[in-house]
Amino acid sequence: xxxxxxxxxxxxxxxxxxxxxxxxxxxxxxxxxxxxxxxxxxxxxxxxxxxxxxxxxxxxxxxxxxxxxxxxxxxxxxxxxxxxxxxxxxxxxxxxxxxxxxxxxxxxxxxxxxxxxxxxxxxxxxxxxxxxxxxxxxxxxxxxxxxxxxxxxxxxxxxxxxxxxxxxxxxxxxxxxxxxxxxxxxxxxxxxxxxxxxxxxxxxxx
Amino acid sequence: xxxxxxxxxxxxxxxxxxxxxxxxxxxxxxxxxxxxxxxxxxxxxxxxxxxxxxxxxxxxxxxxxxxxxxxxxxxxxxxxxxxxxxxxxxxxxxxxxxxxxxxxxxxxxxxxxxxxxxxxxxxxxxxxxxxxxxxxxxxxxxxxxxxxxxxxxxxxxxxxxxxxxxxxxxxxxxxxxxxxxxxxxxxxxxxxxxxxxxxxxx
Numbered sequence: 001x002x003x004x005x006x007x008x009x010x011x012x013x014x015x016x017x018x019x020x021x022x023x024x025x026x027x028x029x030x031x032x033x034x035x036x037x038x039x040x041x042x043x044x045x046x047x048x049x050x051x052x053x054x055x056x057x058x059x060x061x062x063x064x065x066x067x068x069x070x071x072x073x074x075x076x077x078x079x080x081x082x083x084x085x086x087x088x089x090x091x092x093x094x095x096x097x098x099x100x101x102x103x104x105x106x107x108x109x110x111x112x113x114x115x116x117x118x119x120x121x122x123x124x125x126x127x128x129x130x131x132x133x134x135x136x137x138x139x140x141x142x143x144x145x146x147x148x149x150x151x152x153x154x155x156x157x158x159x160x161x162x163x164x165x166x167x168x169x170x171x172x173x174x175x176x177x178x179x180x181x182x183x184x185x186x187x188x189x190x191x192x193x194x195x196x197x198x199x200x201x202x203x204x205x206x
Numbered sequence: 207x208x209x210x211x212x213x214x215x216x217x218x219x220x221x222x223x224x225x226x227x228x229x230x231x232x233x234x235x236x237x238x239x240x241x242x243x244x245x246x247x248x249x250x251x252x253x254x255x256x257x258x259x260x261x262x263x264x265x266x267x268x269x270x271x272x273x274x275x276x277x278x279x280x281x282x283x284x285x286x287x288x289x290x291x292x293x294x295x296x297x298x299x300x301x302x303x304x305x306x307x308x309x310x311x312x313x314x315x316x317x318x319x320x321x322x323x324x325x326x327x328x329x330x331x332x333x334x335x336x337x338x339x340x341x342x343x344x345x346x347x348x349x350x351x352x353x354x355x356x357x358x359x360x361x362x363x364x365x366x367x368x369x370x371x372x373x374x375x376x377x378x379x380x381x382x383x384x385x386x387x388x389x390x391x392x393x394x395x396x397x398x399x400x401x402x403x404x405x406x407x408x
């Protein structure tokens with residue numbers, strides 16, 4: 001159904017070209033919202049929608065944007081979309097919007113957005129840009145979910161707010177690792193993911 | 207006055223932008239290879255924070271709040287930041303060519319640095335706090351102190367990391383971990399070290 005090129009645009013960012021662990025874009029929010037799985041999921045979805053939409057919009061108007069002011073134009077497009085998403089979240093998922101707090105607004109300065117707009121949407125047509133945005137959004141969400149699952153499971157014994165580790169474990173002396181909830185562990189976990197990702201991909205490359 | 211000083215010290219150490227909130231991480235990781243350039247970027251970020259945050263404070267309290275236009279704050283803040291970075295760049299180029307040369311490419315890039323936008327958004331959040339809260343920003347002076355503290359904290363963090371990375375050049379790091387992986391783990395350990403400031407009271 002999809003040609004090889006569109007398949008690459010869509011699936012490449014999930015693994016080989018992952019925006020977080022390979023291109024090192026959008027680290028700030030990836031680390032900050034991953035204490036629990038739920039905000040991480042919402043953040044992943046929000047970024048995916050915004051990247052895809054802004055890619056399409058910028059790609060449609062790319063021929064009429066003067067080169068010298070393109071950064072400002074891109075910023076305004078992104079800021080308008082982020083304002084929309086944030087208002088929608090505040091209306092329908094208020095508690096999650098509060099948990100995400102300023103990081104929702106910080107999607108505007110998320111480097112994934114500017115990176116994709118500059119590198120892809122400015123030179124490609126709307127459909128390809130849409131797929132590229134989806135792919136990169138999912139790649140970003142994937143890393144967020146992995147980090148959040150590890151942190152919530154080991155730090156609080158829960159997933160999505162439900163108790164996963166049974167009471168009998170605690171009775172037998174198991175304790176939650178409070179360190180996992182600290183900002184420092186997010187950095188170390190992402191470091192480990194990069195380590196594993198490189199080790200696996202290098203082996204396949206040889 | 208006491209409150210302002212406490213705000214300044216807290217935002218340098220316990221509420222450090224990098225280690226507590228991960229703001230400005232992209233350029234932090236990309237530009238921390240040697241101490242000299244990282245110090246240049248640190249100065250530039252501090253400077254831009256010091257200019258944009260008070261301006262955004264005035265906009266938020268004098269324009270957006272009286273008119274109930276808070277939902278426009280994202281667009282307004284980013285436009286202010288982009289415009290001020292542009293003006294600062296032109297002023298510095300005109301009056302201090304030597305500083306301009308040493309900051310080089312970093313100045314325009316600061317417009318999309320999340321530390322600046324994050325600082326503005328955190329400040330917007332803190333304006334709403336009750337005055338007794340240690341994190342509250344109640345007047346113009348507090349906003350300036352918060353901006354200065356956040357900038358100095360960022361400067362401190364990037365210079366420290368650059369120092370460690372310069373030393374680490376000579377270490378034997380496993381191959382897949384080289385470069386970025388080990389940098390992340392180093393920052394994680396530094397964040398743990400900075401956690402000891404979190405109980406600090408002033």
